[in-house]
């Protein structure tokens with residue numbers, strides 16, 4: 597049995613190479629890291645460095661060329677219940693309401709409707725969408741849409757939450773607000789979070805630890821603990837320690 601003192605996720609010698617008729621492209625090279633339970637980890641790196649590829653492998657959506665991913669002591673071979681995912685584009689079902697989108701994963705797993713409804717309403721409260729249960733996706737703002745996607749990813753009570761640039765399409769102020777909301781949800785639900793972002797300031801503000809990935813082929817250039825006190829405040833973004841951390845990440849990514 598896996599003990600709760602063991603890391604939740606262990607990634608070993610991970611490598612991903614895409615091959616087609618035009619040749620091959622190495623997206624990830626020798627990725628090694630492990631993540632403790634309830635840690636909030638951000639992964640930063642330039643465009644094309646393999647961040648989304650990493651998320652797909654961790655989620656069991658893509659088989660790596662070599663290496664392994666072990667979640668809670670079990671090798672990841674396919675998508676599984678203990679992992680929730682939020683993508684940059686929420687991909688909500690346009691004809692389903694906010695409530696209907698959030699209950700969908702439970703309908704698929706045949707949870708009784710009353711129970712699914714109860715759980716979804718609780719999450720709607722958690723993500724701040726009370727009153728919008730019957731709205732359709734086309735009537736929601738970008739921030740509200742991502743709140744629905746976050747609630748949907750939490751509905752099966754996953755241990756690990758993977759977020760791939762969830763706030764990439766939002767304006768700067770909404771993005772900051774959503775970051776703070778995500779921290780609140782993380783504290784309330786005690787999840788382990790891996791969030792991809794290309795924004796190093798966002799990463800330092802949110803994370804316990806930031807992994808910086810090099811340009812293609814992606815490998816981990818820097819594994820940086822963020823010792824800033826929690827709860828974090830907006831003005832922390834301007835502190836000397838904060839700026840120093842962002843500088844180190846910037847240099848690592850530039851390489």
Ligand SMILES: Nc1ncnc2c1ncn2[C@@H]1O[C@H](COP(=O)(O)OP(=O)(O)OP(=O)(O)O)[C@@H](O)[C@H]1O
Nearest residue numbers: 614621623642643644645646647648649650794812
């Ligand atoms: N299915 C695929 N087949 C071939 N090449 C792919 C495939 N998926 C990704 N790639 C390539 O792998 C590299 C890494 O892509 P990936 O989408 O993981 O980068 P990323 O870091 O998420 O970039 P961005 O910040 O722009 O989202 C890119 O060069 C991309 O073209």
Ligand SMILES: [Mg+2]
Nearest residue numbers: 647648649760
């Ligand atoms: Mg990406």
